[in-house]
Amino acid sequence: MSKLDPKRLVTPALAGLLTLAPMLALAQEEVPVLNSGDTAWMLTATALVLFMTIPGLALFYGGLVRSKNVLSVLMQCFAITALMTVLWVIYGYSLAFSTTGMEKGVLNLNSFIGGFDKVLLGGVTRESLTLAIPETVFATFQMTFAIITPALIVGAFAERMKFSALLWFMGIWFTIVYLPIAHMVWSGDGAMMWDWGVLDFAGGTVVHINAGVAGLIAALVLGKRKGYPTTAMPPHNLGYTVIGASMLWVGWFGFNAGSAVAANESAGMAMLVTQIATATAALAWMFSEWVNHGKASVLGIATGAVAGLVAITPASGTAGPLGALAIGAASGVICFLASTKLKRALGYDDSLDVFGVHAVGGIVGALLTGIFAAASLGGAGLADGVTIAGQLWIQTKGVLVTLVYTAVLSYIILKLVDLTIGLRVNEEQETEGLDLSQHDERGYIL
16 A cells, blocks of 8 residues: 555645644743642742741841840841731732833833832732742742841841831832842843843842842941950850751752742752852861861851852852852852951951851852853853853843942931931940840840
């Protein structure tokens, strides 16, 4: 039997359908479809990122302060979690992720800040999707980023800011600093830094440089703690700090791998490079301290791990294992130098090294992202026509915009709060400790 010619089996009507088939398939692909696997992973990732703030960051910072201030730090992290949640629902999600009025390559107001169409989560229903997950899950996931970023700043002015001032500062800072930076970097076509091609997978600029620079400005505006640097102020419970750092390490897989917004190969590589960079940075800080001070400390290795987590954050979606090793090693050494030698040389009192770890680590990671995203170095590859030098310049622009914007606006907000209700507790309250003076409670029964 001779082979049938397929063309003979195609009727005119079927031929028309075959002609339309590619277009129909494309249209079908563009309709979002819920993926239960992606949703399950993102529910988990969201819980992991919240776990980073309470209890992770709270314990990490709480162990580093003196015993008379431990409750104040725990309270600040807890209150920020509650405040940011409410503000995110009222207007934060809308201003960060609304795409109304945005168009690729067109610079307008909506390139810098979102609109109000999603105020009070308007339009975010049980059925609405972002990619292949419920928009409710995406909004909650991004909420956890908006929670931890201002909470990170707490470490820079620990032991000396009034609780009322903290709430006002954080609420205003979230509104006019965090939300615009998040929108410019992450909201898609038409957003300024997105259109530039800035690579920031999970928050090198949005979270870490943003918080670290704000922390430095806050430390400078408030001034040094009473007795700093002549009075010894050792951490009161390094056990808390190590437990908190360990929680941050585990939670960070949600932070970085969750930023793929899917359970896919990108999430898998993000998890791998996060582990590699963190371990490498912990060792790099430990050995740097060993060489400089003659001993390796538990505080050093824990802080080094956090520095590695910070630095790999922007690169976690684009770097490969080689990049993770390099970023981890660089961040461990450079953040150690920034938190010790640079801090002593300049004399500022960044209580828990927020600038030295988060701003410096974020800068290191953001810049090296431009190098190790290259396919030739094991990365995911750069955009068509973009060289390593070109991407490095794009990353540099993103870093500079974040540095300047955050520094100027944070200074203005702090000054306004200081002029109205005052930023700092008085000398007697500082001596007594914030636990008693601000909350009328003790962390420990003496």
